[in-house]
Amino acid sequence: DAKTTQPNSMESNEEEPVHLPCNHSTISGTDYIHWYRQLPSQGPEYVIHGLTSNVNNRMASLAIAEDRKSSTLILHRATLRDAAVYYCIRGGGFKTIFGAGTRLFVKA
Amino acid sequence: NAGVTQTPKFQVLKTGQSMTLQCAQDMNHEYMSWYRQDPGMGLRLIHYSVGAGITDQGEVPNGYNVSRSTTEDFPLRLLSAAPSQTSVYFCASSRTGDSPNSPLHFGNGTRLTVT
Numbered sequence: 454d455a456k457t458t459q460p461n462s463m464e465s466n467e468e469e470p471v472h473l474p475c476n477h478s479t480i481s482g483t484d485y486i487h488w489y490r491q492l493p494s495q496g497p498e499y500v501i502h503g504l505t506s507n508v509n510n511r512m513a514s515l516a517i518a519e520d521r522k523s524s525t526l527i528l529h530r531a532t533l534r535d536a537a538v539y540y541c542i543r544g545g546g547f548k549t550i551f552g553a554g555t556r557l558f559v560k561a
Numbered sequence: 562n563a564g565v566t567q568t569p570k571f572q573v574l575k576t577g578q579s580m581t582l583q584c585a586q587d588m589n590h591e592y593m594s595w596y597r598q599d600p601g602m603g604l605r606l607i608h609y610s611v612g613a614g615i616t617d618q619g620e621v622p623n624g625y626n627v628s629r630s631t632t633e634d635f636p637l638r639l640l641s642a643a644p645s646q647t648s649v650y651f652c653a654s655s656r657t658g659d660s661p662n663s664p665l666h667f668g669n670g671t672r673l674t675v676t
Binding site: 485487489494495496497498499502540549550551552553554 | 565594596602603604605606620651653662664665666667668669670
């Protein structure tokens, strides 16, 4: 049970922002929200995580809804290298469970 | 730092053969884990370890054994390979497994085919 819901796939144009949604309606007060991405033929890599406040790093931004039941990963300017499967994970820590994720296609 | 290193990158086994997938990390991480990923699917947790000498089962542990004799190494053993174990195997580590504030670091995987 991945405990999160994401669209199967999304498409974006290069150089445009991308908003990847995630629903986690059963989240508890202490659960962090983590995002990982998996490029073709590679292991997943950490992107960003947060608890309540919006978070920014060099890769992306994470916007967390006020009720914490959903979040959005924001890639500010998509590049072809951002084409990957993006996983939203609720909780983290022991037994981190991955769902099917969202496959992002980026068009040149 | 090399991060998380998995060997071999590719392996072909016959049904019934045994082998060990190696995983090593040089970040002094307490927590290590093994996942498998079947084509077009997400990752499923096989086994994990919260420190040397301590291991526990994940979602799909059957057919696999693990041990953790050192902080650095976490090998995954297939005692009698089956075609259903054909998959890509990923090893991961994090500073502390009980902190959701500690992200996972993954290796680049071992692609295993069992014929």
